[in-house]
Amino acid sequence: MERILVSACLMGRRVRYDGGAKTSDDAVFAAWRAEGRLVPFCPEVEGGLPVPRPPAEIEGGAGGAAVLAGAARVLTPDGHDVTAHFLEGARQCLAVARSFGVRIAVLKEGSPSCGVLRVYDGTFRGRKLPGEGVTAALLVANGIEVFGEDRIADADARLSDLSG
Numbered sequence: 001m002e003r004i005l006v007s008a009c010l011m012g013r014r015v016r017y018d019g020g021a022k023t024s025d026d027a028v029f030a031a032w033r034a035e036g037r038l039v040p041f042c043p044e045v046e047g048g049l050p051v052p053r054p055p056a057e058i059e060g061g062a063g064g065a066a067v068l069a070g071a072a073r074v075l076t077p078d079g080h081d082v083t084a085h086f087l088e089g090a091r092q093c094l095a096v097a098r099s100f101g102v103r104i105a106v107l108k109e110g111s112p113s114c115g116v117l118r119v120y121d122g123t124f125r126g127r128k129l130p131g132e133g134v135t136a137a138l139l140v141a142n143g144i145e146v147f148g149e150d151r152i153a154d155a156d157a158r159l160s161d162l163s164g
Helices: 027-035 064-068 083-099 134-141 149-163
Strands: 004-007 038-041 104-107 118-120 128-130 145-148
Touching (some): 027 149, 064 083, 064 134, 083 134, 104 134, 104 149
Parallel strands (some): 004 038
Antiparallel strands (some): 118 128
16 A cells, blocks of 8 residues: 655644644545555654744745755744754654655645745745745655645545556
8 A cells, every 4th residue: 555654733643833733634635544544754853853842944945955955954033953853853754754665745834844835934924935844855855746735636646646
């Protein structure tokens, strides 16, 4: 069976920076869950950050690829550098994905780890820019197709292609 890596917060796990979850109520997601396809993972928690924790953004909205290349950092509003936690969580996520043979991931959009199409701009003013989070960028760089939680139908279509 083809497994799908998912942001743990989408499964209802209270792992977000504010101690909350962003549980998906998508019917396809529920079907995958019932089939046992989902591999939940929170790179920020697995990278060593607590729940709750201060919010974090990639400086300058540079995106995850810049963080992976050492050209940008992930910072909290008070300037604390949490880059090492984000890099460790991304590496662990990739290792888990590989251990399950994952080829598709559905991640939480906007997150500095899991954002697929958008990340915050680094100013902590709620503005988003096009770009990927650190984990999303690492997964994509390693051949895993990543979809935001608003594109589950697209992920399902890709799953059908891979399974058929």
